[in-house]
Amino acid sequence: MTNLPTHLTTDEIELWAQGLLPAARTMHLADCSLCRVEADRERKVILELVQLPRFAPAAGFADRVMAQVRMPTPSGNFQP
Amino acid sequence: MAWAKQGHEAAFRELVRRYERPVFSLLYRMVRDRALAEDLAQETFIKVLNGIKSYKPEFKFSSWIFKIANNAAIDHLRRKSLDTLSLDGSPTAQTPEQMHATALQLGDRGASPLQEVENRELGTAIERAIARLRPEYRSCIMLRHVEGYSYEEIAATLELPLGTVKTYIHRARNELRGYLEDRKDETGPRAAP
Numbered sequence: 001m002t003n004l005p006t007h008l009t010t011d012e013i014e015l016w017a018q019g020l021l022p023a024a025r026t027m028h029l030a031d032c033s034l035c036r037v038e039a040d041r042e043r044k045v046i047l048e049l050v051q052l053p054r055f056a057p058a059a060g061f062a063d064r065v066m067a068q069v070r071m072p073t074p075s076g077n078f079q080p
Numbered sequence: 081m082a083w084a085k086q087g088h089e090a091a092f093r094e095l096v097r098r099y100e101r102p103v104f105s106l107l108y109r110m111v112r113d114r115a116l117a118e119d120l121a122q123e124t125f126i127k128v129l130n131g132i133k134s135y136k137p138e139f140k141f142s143s144w145i146f147k148i149a150n151n152a153a154i155d156h157l158r159r160k161s162l163d164t165l166s167l168d169g170s171p172t173a174q175t176p177e178q179m180h181a182t183a184l185q186l187g188d189r190g191a192s193p194l195q196e197v198e199n200r201e202l203g204t205a206i207e208r209a210i211a212r213l214r215p216e217y218r219s220c221i222m223l224r225h226v227e228g229y230s231y232e233e234i235a236a237t238l239e240l241p242l243g244t245v246k247t248y249i250h251r252a253r254n255e256l257r258g259y260l261e262d263r264k265d266e267t268g269p270r271a272a273p
Contacts, residue, residue, distance in 0.1 A: 010250050045257050048206045049225035054101040055108050055201060057118045062096040065125040071089055 008035045010042075017043040092129050099142065100125075103149045106222050110153035112211055114198055120156060124149040143237040146227070150219045150238060157215050209259035217252035224249050 008016065008028060015021040016029070016039055029036050103124055108117035128135075128145050135144060191199065202211070210218060216238075223229040223237065231249070235242045 011246075041257055041261075042253065045253050045260065046225065048260070049221065049253075049256075052206065052226050054105045054226070056101050057104040057121055058114075061100055061104075061118065061121070062093055065096050065122055065129070066089070066093060068122070068126050069092060069129045071092075 017046045120152045220248040221252040
């Protein structure tokens with residue numbers, strides 16, 4: 001009787017997509033087409049997500065914030 | 081942080097410079113409106129900097145700021161009843177006509193320059209798919225994959241049970257896969273007759 005290893009969990013598939021899954025578990029993918037298909041689909045979406053850009057607010061954002069921040073004085077009070 | 085806690089303006093500015101992009105990006109993807117995201121980002125930084133003396137160093141500073149930003153976005157979405165910002169129209173639309181009338185029109189002629197920027201920035205397939213997610217899924221997935229937070233950090237930041245965070249992220253990725261694959265099916269090459 002063959003002792004089939006258990007399918008990869010969602011957490012393990014995420015680790016695999018990040019290249020962090022231990023080799024012993026990664027080997028399961030070579031034998032299990034079900035997990036391989038699932039892992040490939042998951043990797044595609046994770047790759048799209050990690051490549052998302054960060055957007056910048058309009059120029060002068062920090063100035064607009066600082067204009068409304070109450071700067072504390074050395075005594076701990078706030079400047080008007 | 082220590083300098084900022086003592087009220088040094090340069091340190092405050094450095095904190096804004098360091099976190100303005102991550103905070104603005106999270107808010108922009110939550111509300112999909114540049115001007116509004118900027119207002120919420122300003123509100124977030126003002127709250128953080130005015131309350132810096134109450135910051136507890138055992139808590140990650142970025143977690144604190146993301147928590148305030150996320151609360152601002154969720155509060156706004158609740159106020160405006162935009163729980164599910166759908167590209168296909170209002171979630172309350174009952175008929176195809178109502179859905180069409182309330183649908184987001186990307187690339188409309190006559191769009192303002194700001195709308196054109198928004199369409200360009202948020203018009204890709206993955207961004208449109210993210211827009212279809214529930215807001216709580218959206219913030220979890222952004223923190224996980226854009227900011228690289230661990231599940232535990234997300235749970236602490238958003239004050240959610242760890243199991244809930246895992247469920248949200250797995251469901252979000254599942255939905256995203258579905259949206260992206262559906263789109264490929266619609267736009268992919270048609271088989272020859």
